[in-house]
Amino acid sequence: MEEIRRLAEIAAHDCSLNHIFPEESKKNREGKFYSHVLKGDFDDDNQASVLLYGSNANDVKYKMLKHRLKKKLYNSLFFYDFSRLKTPRYHQKEQECIHLLHHAHLLYRLHEVELVINLTSKIKKISNTYEFLNFAIDALELEMLCYSQQGDLSKYNSSRKELDKCLKLKAYEREALTLFQMLRIQLKKSVKIRKKHLPEFVQDIERLKIIWKKSKSFECFNAYYKATIIYYELTGNFEAIVELTVASEALLKNNLVNSLRFDAKFNKYILVYAHFRAKKLKMGLEYAAKYLEDFIEGSPNWFAYLENYFLIAMYDKKYELAETIIHRASSNSMFIKLPAAAKERWTLYQAYYLLFASTDRKTNRIINPFLLSLPEYSKDKQGFNVAILILQFIFYLQRKETEALLYRIESLKKYILTHLKDTFSLRSKTLLKLLIITVTEDFDAQSSSKKGAKLYQRLIETPIPGDAFAEIEIVPYEHLWEHILLILNSQYK
Template structure:
């Protein structure tokens, strides 16, 4: 069942609107009922499907054969579906793949002229979109076909083109391989990431050499994404701004393939980098300018809104943050985002409740229920564990719950000793010490301000670390400390 659900998801996401209804759901056959039932969530397991369709369980041989037929039909449909126009480059890439497959069949059947004719179409598309690997394959088929033709001159010219393109494609493959190597290491442990940081400068230098040699979109893309990955790891977001702005300039000058370049990803990274460099005003201008690039019905829109919301909060524009949160919470496509993304929005809502509780968007939000139900520490919430601890502490502080605060102090001490031992955790460690000070100084705001001055000053002087290691500051710690001092119960 899961495999069929995944294929259907790919077809629905990739194909032209209505493809399934036009080609797979005709009539009232068991196959169409089976597919329709999955799409409309009438059943989510083999047991439910077998019972609905045959009045039996999933071990029924008739149900097993039905699944086999449907699975085969769906896989075959992936070879023939019309890709939607939202991703024109992908549409053209799929078209090249199909034409090359047909050309190989024709070549096998000795229909050389027909094969060459299809390769000509592939060559035209591949040159426009810089699909050099497809271009190389087309040259390869042409050469095989021309081997059986009489014109040695044409054969020699095509072979020369093939050999030139072979060098380029090999460079592209090397560049792509270097990027994949870096990306794979990024998913490892913190220790693995630290090793990667040391190796990345050499990888980037090699990528720059490859770009100089090949000068293709694929080699540029490998350098572009790997460079962003590296500077994100070391926390140099100013360099990321430069990379994204240079990319747009080159795009406007026609130096980058406009059909292939992902302007939405570039906008997303540019906004995020401004958040991390604390250029909030400039970042908000960009965030507003690029807003219409993203469709509200997509996950990318929700991801973009996270950075937009955080920019507003960090800029202390809480009214704007409330408006953005309302857009997210009222979006009818909210259900499409993953659970961890929903949890982040819940966390953002809770922080906004603390700093701007009178905002209309917070009506109906059960702050107490959220605080008491959220897990204190889990790998699922990696990047937000400190944010959760802080929120829980502020909840008890706002209530004036001395007993609860004494308990939380022990939790904070334990967390610091266990999880905040590295230098990249210094900001979080300093802020948690400031929080503990509120209890030891008996909730006296003036005393906390004086006794906490050294921690606060060091907090200001400590930059945020690279994204590879950092806990997310939903509200800057400096802003939170001022808010806590202002609202501290007497």
């Protein structure tokens, strides 16, 4: 049932496929079955069979109906209109090559050799433009079959030389893709295993770079590019990611990378993100403003891009800009369609913004951090849990609920012992210890600052770990500690 449901949703999503089940045909069982599946009326085959035939799922008539519907839905995929999807143009060209190859193979079996050669010529032209090596190989192999059948030795040898060249290039591409895919598999393992394999990653990336330089293939470049970003994220070397993304922009500009295949938007997103993580804030803000209009407003990628833009603004203490970004995101009509976790992130961002906004810009709205329930991203990193704990602490601190803060000391200590045992959690552990000091020092700003001086210095000296291991700091912990001392100074005299 799940297979049919998913196929039906795909067919219904594409308006050009509505002819499969016109409105007037829904009176028959096939159309009725399709209609009920789309409405989600069936949990299993028994329910469907009872409604359609008054029998159980083993009814031969129901099984035949299900088979016919499934076959029709799969056949409809041949007519799916990919141009309607918001995908890169090369995806549509890939689909065009697939259709042309399908036609060419069919025509070859019908002995229409000349028609096959016409189609392979089109396939090769698209493949050369977009660097679709697999399609080029298929087309050349078909050509060789046709020329051998025609007895045309000259054209056969020409296609054979071209195919030999493609197959050598394919060997490079296959090696590059295998190295990249193996690296991605290792990333699914635990942090301990990932760290163990880091030296191997270095060797693999060096090999990927050599393959790309030798082949000058887009696929080889793309494997090297993505693997390098992953490696530098793991090691926290965001300076190197900045260099890679800037260099990639230059390669694109000089036509050294296929501009029709390269995901320029992804590179711009990573470029801004890397500037943020490398704390190159001024340049990060310049790039963020420059490239924002390249993203479709209201799209998921646009919202993700705005998150990085907001975080850079907060790190650089550009609070008015941060407010503008929050307003632009939350007032967009597509905001309500974001996943629940994404909407809660924006609520959390707004709560942190309100902490640092100047008095005249603050609203009367108080965001209760106890209502936030963002999930951990994985067992290997803390996600936004620490960010919420800190916000809860400051929430009580601002309201001068000292008894509640005294009660929270033990839970903070327990959280440190349970969840912040690894070296990549040192910054979070240090800040939470500073929070505890404010309570043990009876909320005295000078005493807390003096007692926490060594911990604060440790915080300054501890770099933010690689993204694969790190908890998220919505604002630098150093800024948070300074802000907490300001609260103590102004409200606890």
